[in-house]
Amino acid sequence: MYHLPITSIRVFVALAGLFGVLWGPWWLTAAAIVLLSARFRAWEALLLGLLTDLTWLPAVSLFQPVPFFTLGAIAVIWAFEPIRSKFLLRT
Amino acid sequence: MAATALVILILIADVVSGGYVRGQVRLVASVVSGWGSALMRGVASTGFLQSSASLKAENRALKIQVAQLSERAASAEALKRENDALRELARLAADTPGITAPIISSVSASPYGTFLIGTGGSDIISGDMVMTEGGFVVGIVSDVRESTALVSEIFAPGNSIDASLQGAYIRVEGRGGGNAHAEAPRDLIVGVGDVVVAPSFGQRPIGIVGAVASTSASASQDVYLHLPSALSAISFVYVSPSDY
Secondary structure, three states, rough: OOOOOOOHHHHHHHHHHHHHHHHHOOOHHHHHHHHHHOOOOOHHHHHHOOOOHHHHHOOOOOOOOOOOOHHHHHHHHOOOOHHHHHHOOOO | OOOHHHHHHHHHHHHOOHHHHHHHHHHHHHHHHHHHHHHHHHHHOOOOOOOHHHHHHHHHHOOOOOOOHHHHHHHHHHHHHHHHHHHHHHOOOOOOOEEEEEEEEOOOOOOOOEEOOOOOOOOOOOEEEOOOOOOOEEEEEEOOOOOEEEEEEEEOOOOEEEEEEOEEEEEEEEOOEEEEEEEEEEEOOOOOOOOOEEEHOOOOEEEEEEEEEOOOOOOOEEEEEEOOOOHOOOOOOEEEEEOO
């Protein structure tokens, strides 16, 4: 059985998230952020969240309107940190 | 930690710069989105991704849709004529100043119910109305950059707007994708194709009734609204000052 290199999977998921940012659907980007965060300390997950808000949010600020995708990506990355440390190999 | 700090720094830089960073990001996004859309149109036009059976089914569905749209167009035209006549009586401006702008991004990619149009600078300002060619208001300009502008759909998820249907007040709640929901009094006679207008947009139409659902136990009926044409099928919009 052929196993895809983990890096290839990471790149594929990140590109799928980028596709979601530009062409949608938005939940594809959200799913990519969660998948990347679950497995890696993925800086690209933060980037996807930031790109979504910079592109689509009417006005970017820290409080109003709330940049949900950026703050959500940060929260997900850090929320998965204990899981990544305990159960998964870090790359 | 470094990446998190960098992201927050970029956000702060954008706020401090008055939106310069997001202006550049949107410019790049609109260009890349255009390339991708052109590529997909090219692939779709070859028929490479479609089987004969699916093409026949699509053909049948499109013929039915054309017939339905013709009927709705006739209904909308009659209402438009009546509305124009009322405007003249009330001495409202018949001609609405404004400019035409292309839609330069996907209309379904945004989780906030927004899309980009290819005009900006001094041509338009935040708060301007964005309408279809048929005069239906689809959104308002929410952010203007040098050559692009972000439009917030009035039917964006979480948005609500006061409207009028058959003379009755209703509160329309956006569901995204050009769709919305409202509750109307149960004794109001509502039909598919009825036009909904918004007082805040000068009694301009904002959608048509797509379906009505009611139960005998309820004092209201659910009215499902949508734009006459799907946003994804619209290439150009008309931007006009909101006080016209």
